[in-house]
Amino acid sequence: MALISRGFKGRRQEDAPRDRAPPGQYVTIDFPVLSAGPTPLISLDKWSLSLTSETGQTTSWTWDEFSALPTEVITVDIHCVTKWSKLDTSWEGVSLDTLLDGVQTAAGFLLVESFDGYTTNLPLADATNGKVWVAHIYDGKPLRPEHGGPARLLVPHLYLWKSAKWVRGLRLSNVDQSGFWEGYGYHNYGDPWKEQRYAGD
């Protein structure tokens, strides 16, 4: 039973559909930036994305090769563990199904690596069947560096720290390795609808 805060009424967001903000979240119209360090500036001629299977087989794409892949336009709600949610965000990116096409794997987990050393982990089953993208367009324009450009992961069904900015590597693994925030006490899975913010939630 929660403690009642004397005199607190709250500022309910009647204009925001109730079923779209997960528990403990509020809807925002701006796009806050949260990163653990300086924003890396990656020139497109130095950019590459690699996919490594659990047996060590690596596929990689230069920016030109990545740009030639078929893309999808995605409109989704995103939810940050710092309590804000943003509705109807518009992205364009390459589905992980496309990147994984033809890769032989029996791995259960995906470890995502970024240019700044950031990592995050998720079950591979969460990354397939049209649930995860490597996105390089936001709101019709190239993704800005502070939001993860040239390209970031987009995992809209989990808290936004799983949507690693400045993505450069996708590593398939038989074991679940904790990523950056997962190692600092954030939830290993991070389902916003179950309010899995911190370990043990």
Next chain:
Amino acid sequence: MERTAVRGRLNWIVAEVVELIDETETVKSIVFDCPEWRGHLPGQHVDIRLTAEDGYQAQRSYSIANPPTGEKVVVTVELVDDGEVSPYLIGELAVGDQIELRGPIGGYFVWTSEHGGPLLLVAGGSGVVPLMAMIRAWAESDRQVPVRLLTSARSWETLIYRDELRRLDSSLDNLEVAHTLTRAQPADWQGYSRRVDQQMLAETSWPATERPLGFVCGPTGFVETVAASLVALGHAAARIKTERFGPSGG
């Protein structure tokens, strides 16, 4: 100390307001007595949850302002005009009220004397709060690690902790404090009076050859500018830890 050894579930626990401190016209520090608090590191956060009579809840994260001191948790809250939680914390909450919180949260943007230095702290606006927890912890330590702090505020009146910072700066060796006031300055102002830029950071921070450990906290644009300038000055990106807060929140 990098990672807390035992991690159980972070339960909501009850804390009682024991003191309210006016820091500026729109910023208050709230001192909680929290018997179940299990300690924290300077730089960590706490989540605060408010519940209305009909069960409606709102929660927000706040940086902890005090060094680890037993059962005491201090947050410094800035009023967000159209916010939901901060107007209540600043305008309604009274000494003796109880509130629910859980934490500590975060473990990357933290400093203890074991992390070493020299320490480079750069704060924009209320971004000074987690850095103040570090300075206060440092002041209670053997103070072997040299510290440089640069803060940016709109005016002297809006500079959080101004009197405490002045006192610490004048009384403790190994601490150098510089301020920039971007909109209005007192008549006899000796400090900077412009937005933080690379030149100002070159003058007030440690040279890159000293390999300082940097903590930068403030609004997004401020942190982007400072972090990019520090990298341009030769600092290793991996030695610069950042924390940003956007225009939303509250």
